[in-house]
Amino acid sequence: MRLIVCSDVSDQVHVHGYDRGVEVPANGTATVEFVADRAGVFEVELERRGVQLAQLEVR
Ligand SMILES: [Cu+2]
Numbered sequence: 001m002r003l004i005v006c007s008d009v010s011d012q013v014h015v016h017g018y019d020r021g022v023e024v025p026a027n028g029t030a031t032v033e034f035v036a037d038r039a040g041v042f043e044v045e046l047e048r049r050g051v052q053l054a055q056l057e058v059r
């Protein structure tokens with residue numbers, strides 16, 4: 001799995017369930033890569049703001 005997030009603010013992109021966190025700079029891009037080997041529905045959020053970006057469903 002590769003998630004690419006473009007952000008206008010600096011924060012951490014956090015994938016719950018897999019507990020992956022990658023810093024993203026303001027007006028920059030973060031790439032989160034992991035093996036999606038765990039089924040479920042997981043929140044992807046901007047960690048420090050507590051803003052949900054997406055819900056990731058792995059079947
Ligand atoms: Cu989080």
